[in-house]
């Protein structure tokens with residue numbers, strides 16, 4: 488199958504999150520057939536929910552769409568390196584491939600910090616591709632935080 492990146496859609500979710508006053512992170516879940524199942528941006532402030540990260544929301548929606556607690560064969564695109572909570576949820580959901588943009592030295596849990604997928608307790612490890620549209624993802628975050636100072 489031809490590789491089609493869904494990072495552009497994740498970026499537009501991130502931009503929409505920034506407009507809502509949320510940290511600009513966006514995520515997209517793509518089914519095994521290449522169809523987009525769900526997309527979301529951060530909503531922690533709006534939902535008063537510390538777990539309302541883009542990845543969690545997108546996976547929750549995708550699970551509802553397919554009627555399963557697992558997203559076997561699905562891909563997740565997210566603009567920022569997932570935090571430990573999201574990385575763990577990605578493992579629980581059995582996501583096949585994880586594509587992410589910018590690395591997150593402050594809160595990331597994949598390539599740094601707890602490195603959730605490298606841990607022996609991680610029962611499922613997705614294929615991981617990082618650095619997709621990393622500059623755009625990072626620029627969005629920098630702009631957002633610069634404007635809040």
Ligand SMILES: [Zn+2]
Nearest residue numbers: 540569570573
């Ligand atoms: Zn997270």
